[in-house]
Amino acid sequence: MAGQAIRNDLDRVVIATKFGFKIDESGKIVGLDSSPENIHRVCNASLRRLGVDYIDLFYQHRVDRTVPIEETVEAMAELVQQGKVRYIGLSEASPETIRRAHAVHPISALQSEYSLWERIVEAEILPTLRELGIGFVPYCLLGRGFLTGQAKRAEAFENDYAASSPDFKGITSTKI
Template identity: 65%
Template sequence: MRRRQLGNQGLSVSAIGLGCMGMAGVAGMQAMYGAVDLDEAVATIHRAIDLGVDFFDTAEIYGPYINEELLGRAIKGRRDGLVIATKFGFRIVDGRAQGADSSPANIRKVCDESLQRLGIEVIDLLYQHRVDPAVPIEETVGAMAELVAAGKVRFLGLSEAAPETIRRAHAVHPISALQSEYSLWERTVEPDILPVCRELGIGFVPYSPLGRGFLTGQVQRAEDYPATDYRRNDPRYQGENFDANMRAVAAVKAVADGHGATPGQVALAWLLHQGDDIVPIPGTKRRDRLEENVAAADLKLSTDDLAALDAAAPVGATSGERYGSAAMMAMVRR
């Protein structure tokens, strides 16, 4: 597995990481992307390590808590050389997020709890999961920096932050990575957020790099998923949006056919071609999908391939909002 640098502070990771969210769901939605099989999830993490993947992404809200515990169980005895990333930023009550909480007191509390659940002595990359409008970013990053000084955290990150927030945070302590949604069907970071990251020397970690599975082409309409599945309420899976977005997927499939690859591999390869500072973290809970995703690191796209993909899925062309609720939309780019 090739390696890439996130930021300029010395954080080196595999070119493709593993997003662990779907292995246990989020805030009560354990089956948000289909049934959960914890044993297969552990086997998938072990297979990832065998294939050279060393960058694993989780968060306290995943489960909540279950996902960190699962990852901790999977890496026990295999911790050396791995980069473990987790996130804080929500007030969790009765297993559900009840708004943001990036107060220094909560950050210190959550860090200790995450370390215990993961069974590790230091968190390699700690993200603020969502910006808390009630707490100045300088105060939040200041508390995170104290954890670095205490030896509990190695590197700092933000998620779904706006350009000015990124600048203010980076002025307090170097930010090594920004995690935000980025894929062929979600390119709105390109005009302003990616340029700021590159100006400041911050790496970029795309979550949902397969468009919540849509770019694989192996999806159904929203109404065909069970009520417990996240995609049931995803606007981009619904009605005319589904039809319009599938037309873009057809272009991805055409490029894939030319390489003897899958559409998902092409979607990941496209991201890797956008810059050496980009490290996608496709989520999966199955070994076969993991192996497919990892193979994308070796897929070379031609100039004509990239032009065809850009034409089929330009910035802002995807039909439908990113999230199905105003509350979720309000938590991004702030």
């Protein structure tokens, strides 16, 4: 259990995890679910699996357009008030969504794809984060392997965004 491995070092470790996907019995992602009930269920399950008392940073994995961001952040704020979560974050959110969320409860971090290949966050996202004092956590810094020369065809990515990404369609060589 991860929590047992770091139990003596919790003051030096940051535990971050996400919620927001609807997952079927086989473990396949079948949609989004950022309902308050799911947020609380996922948080409690994560705490139990990790064997810890709190999560340092709890992210919404993807914005769920069926649930107003205000309701999502309110449920996340409840977890902060209960001591189960220290800070809350979003992933792949627009400047408008970030502002609406931050008005409900301070957002501590936004996670988005960012690399030499994917720089769309530079235009509006990063200035919004600077203005609001929100941290930025980039992912896929090497373009999902594309910038390493080890790119795979889209079909080779199981349960990954790249499987449906137009950026990986038509790649025929693993040496780009």
